[in-house]
Amino acid sequence: MTDQRKADAHIVHKPRFLSGHAMKIPTLRVLQQNGKVYKDADLPDIDETLALKIHDTFLFVRALDERMLASQRQGRISFYLTATGEEATDIGSAAALEPGDVILPQYREQGALAFRGFGVERFMNQIFGNERDLGKGRQMPIHYGCAELNYHTVGSALGTQIPQTTGVAHAMRAQGQPNCAICYFGEGAASEGDFHGGLNMASVLKVPALFFCRNNGYAISTPTHEQYAGDGIAARGVGYGMQTIRVDGNDVLAVLLATQQARRLAVEEHEPILIEAMTYRLGAHSSSDDPSAYRSRKEEDVWRRKDPVARFRHWLEAQGWWDEERENAARERHRNQVMAAMKAAEKVPAPPLHELFSDVYASPPWHIREQEENLTAHIRRYPDEYKKTAWRLGDE
């Protein structure tokens, strides 16, 4: 143990305060809104197959979000949360990862999960909380998770996944896996103490983790200037001694490029990386709020013109990989698949009563078994009052 501070390295004799805005962190942008690449820009590793997969995921998420928000308005589901306007952040970064890399989401990263191949049926089963939901109907809509796809189950609490990512990444390094963990969070969640604990530990312990901030302008109704005073979230990475980059979050090529390089550093050098993607949440925070109460239509329109999906489509068309006809066909296909899956999922019954009690522990202790027996007996007495579960309790 030694003191390695180098406290005498740079001595001055007059007081000089550093401004909190002294450091201006630039923003990486590769693609212009018209789909043309800046002439001096670096390009990510991308071929036609990957490009079309990214675009197809864009179109799927648009179709899913549009339909499910409408379903919430119709009262078919209790809650929904769209990613409209910021799809390039999670889809572009997920496209830079290997399947063995573990994703720890916040809750607005349905694009990353779709990119991994979750499939519309599994989305719907979770949203409807039916007996086919991998989460066994235990969480509100949009709390997806899938071990097979290395996508941790969403929890509603903000920022708790951040120090967990440090732990997952540390385990990967200990196990000698050539992988990294990636954590998504918003600029609002970055105000939580877990952000500080998680990033500081990651830097000190040197773990292969990517901390990916979707800075989308609002935490529910709170704009960023009421969330932080410094130069965004990226400035903090430098304070932690962490390699940091800011990207245009509406430019999927920039996000892909930054994340590919970050992943290389994380896996090969065991370095944690902070990526701040600047984007805009075009929709509401969730189906439970109305943005017209806290921001102007005019502001939204500015960002609507920066649509990440249209920007990428222009580029795809310029490559000769995409056209109007294919676009229309793909949109139609996704709309139909979402509708069909939704209609199927809403007919699937709720999980059986036993799933209320399973998985609290690896195996149920006596008190939980006793409570299950008591509740089962009670429901048998009032089957009409507990229709979801009574019908399949069977005979005693």
Add this chain to the structure above:
Amino acid sequence: MSDINLLQAVNLALDTAMGMDDTVLCFGEDVGHFGGVFRATSHLQEKYGRERCFNTPITEQGIVGFANGLAAQGMRPVAEIQFADYIFPAFDQIVTESAKFRYRSGNEFNVGGLTIRAPYGGGIGGGHYHSQSPEAFFTHVPGLKVVVPRNPEQAKGLLLAAIFDDDPVLFFEPKRLYRAASGDVPEGSDALPLGSAEVVRSGSDITLVAWGAQVQVLEQAADMAEQDGVSCEIIDLRTLLPWDRDTVADSVYRTGRLIINHEAPRTSGFGAEIAAAIQETCFLYLESPIMRVTGVDTPFPLALEKEYMPDHLKTYEAIKASLHY
């Protein structure tokens, strides 16, 4: 191993677990080279390297969040919280995350490998922030296990069980016994069962229940009562969640009387849960009301610590009151 203290027993359990399984990691504030402020992790870094026993920055929420991530990825982390009094920054990670990881994911993910160790309790002149017994905050949380050992042998066997258990375990160590309690500890890697209480003294007139350092207090009080011809049965609960109701109830069926002793404040302490469950189970067998001898409902004091503690004299008086009800 003959005559080692409770701290050495904890160290031995950690050493044994790390030797058996490469996925066991020990970390926390000052845990690495220094071996922890109480020296529970002494020499583990020397023996197993910095990758498996290491210091962390001072961030309890970071430490437990990190441990949750490790456990989710298949490791068996043993996180030390330097004092149980400082566990509260990690409360969210424990209650919102560790406890619900398996349930909320439909068993897609779990943090069953997690153990959190923390020294708890009074008797060392530590004032508010080095003396509390926060176990009841955690016994209210489905998905956690809560374990408290009473002596070196128990500490080794129960800690080994906690580390290799497939659910997250909070392991509270009675710090006033760290060096005060010594005894023989078996060699090897045998674990003691979780969720199982132990009758440490058989008796016929009254049942006394406690855990951790308060078991000794019950023994002192029972010795005094024995002079009066009263035969006390003493039960060490060992695991508070899930607790062993049957062992307590079987005893109360025979004695008809029950006293619960804990250091934590009375209101909503774990004694309340035991009292409620035992009156439901044993109502027609009870000869007197179930009584609690506990800390008072104040923050933990300093100068008046002796007055605060639910000691053998208060327990002895409760025994007499129960018998003469």
